[in-house]
Amino acid sequence: MLRFTFSNNKVNYIRYSNVILQRFLSTQPSPKTSLTSSLPVGTGLSTVKTSSNLPVLYESSLLSRIKLKLGLQGELRESQKVLYQAAAISYYMIGSSVDFGGIQRELEMPDVFASFGRIIFLHIWFLLVRYIQLGPTGIFLRQQLARIMWMDLDLRAQQILPGQGKTRRSQLEELRSEMNAFMLALDEGVVDDDTVLAAAVWRHFCHFQPTPLERLVKMVAYIRKNVQHIEQLPEENFMKNGYIYFLPLHGDVVDTKFVNQHYLDFKNKARGSIK
Template identity: 35%
Template sequence: HAAVVSDGSDCLCLSPECSLPDTLNSWFLIAQLHVWMCLVRMRQEGREGKFMCHYIVHSMWEDVDQRSKIMGIDAVQRKEAMKAMTETFYGAIFGYDEGILSDDCVLAAALWRNLFSRQCEDPRQLELMVEYVRKQMQFIDALDGEDLLLTGEVKWRPLLEENAQSILKVVSPTYNDTGL
């Protein structure tokens, strides 16, 4: 769910470990990474997962539009930015898919191109983000698909955590509808 994606990605965007500026574009680059992780997981859920993928992407674009309006970006600039972001999004999805199916070097290259916009000078930041993506994917792969489809919530793991083994502890979901 895009609202949950933005919750996790806002704190990551401001994280000094990432060294990304606090801009709409940085938020978008981080949001698209989290959206992609959700899409990978939802693709495993058949027809309902495919529907959820469309919903997640639609919600992300709605969120981008709302944030750009709040920031006072005029309609012409907003349209141009959305076009550029759309191209970026589909390129990033392809790169991240290739990265997750390959080794850490390929994933690091995808993160360098798409998240850091080819401007990461510190290899430790790339290494941290590769670990972050791998740990998030391991975590959301362990979540129950029906629960994900019902709640639409992913509680992202922190960027830095002392006990990474805690990712194996799955939090029980809370449902919005009475009786479920």
Template identity: 25%
Template sequence: MNRSRILSKIFWRHRPFSQIDYARPCSVTLGTNPLIIREQCTVILKDSYIKKFMKAVGWMDQERTRLKLTGYFLYECVPDKVAYAEWFEDLELPDTFASWFMITELHVWLLLVRYMAEDAMATGTDKKKYVKGDGHFVRNCIIEALWADVGNRIKLLEGANPAIARNQVTELSEQFQASLVAYDEGLSDDKVLAGAAWRRFYSLSEDVKAEHVARIVHFIRHQLSILDKIPSEDLRWKPQIDWLSIRNH
């Protein structure tokens, strides 16, 4: 009996387990050092090898998977539901990929503003403190979905060169980061917001009609108000966004 227990302990300690990095939900880091297991192995024995593997790669992390799907579904509400033709016609924008991206970028920013509010907490000084939570994770998933879509669309452009396409994505990425900062600065000031829209959509051209910029600002304010009224649970589990028409502003 004692000999049997000793052999069992030896076999358990030398099983070929690998260390796994759970820091990222969809990444697996293989290690070479054996995992140290407690002497009480009843809990470990309940999980099959398949379940352990699925947990390692993130398939069993239902919460993270749902949040990632939420991010992708939210992004899909932009290219699928935005009336791009109205933006081109009413704001006198050229029907080009660059214009499509600027319109998409603005709507994505609106989603980011709403979802980052999920991580805002009031402090004792009446100021809001942001913490990295579900909102931050979904925000990253929305941006990830955006660039996946942009990459696919650029490849479909006639005569697209892979090297040129990569450079275009890099340039768009830089413009995207600058636009997020500019729009954020305009959240509390319509004049600043109008300047950001004028710069982004019309490159500060003096020939642009002031009413076009004003319509963009009114659209942003109205859309943000509607997004803010969506309950957190609906935004998280029923990511369906109905975008306002630019013609109503």
């Protein structure tokens, strides 16, 4: 079995994350009950580039600027601007260390919008599990990460469905519904045994299609090792600099030179975009 041992506190954190996940998703449109079965085909979302490497970033409200000036940040351990920048960079760092094509081939996923979204959701979930250990600061980070992700997915989808706003919004709404179910299944699977986690992978990545067992075993191992890896990164990586990366699907060696260059590029762009 490919299991890691969690302490009672970590199990409680992850279980509590279900409640927080529902709270931060509650600002999204009401999800449909059906799961996404087919989104735009012909062009994989992974090949579609947004108009810029970063979306329109955080611009604080007048009240937030007053609070910041007076040092009134509540229970947040960093300013909202710093936290938003960290969340934005962490989101875009997903692309610098995740082998989207490798995961897609491993599970024989079609090259469509939904496949890219499902892989993004898995790596967003890794961050959400870590954020819940940061208390109120983590809740703020989760909210901003969700905002950044949906902005980015919408910008990419606009290139696949130009001028079809109604269809695009409908399909993104279905994808939100699937994200909700997927993340709750992952929460359950990561604190249970590998059969439960493999079932979550099979349902949401393979959509109940016949899948060789060794492919599911590979993905379970990938999820387990990255949960452990993300938990070992320093808190400042999530709250201050946004520097995160993931272990590869095959093996545990990361090209840190490549990742570091992407980090510096994103950090420079973020510094110039956040007002």
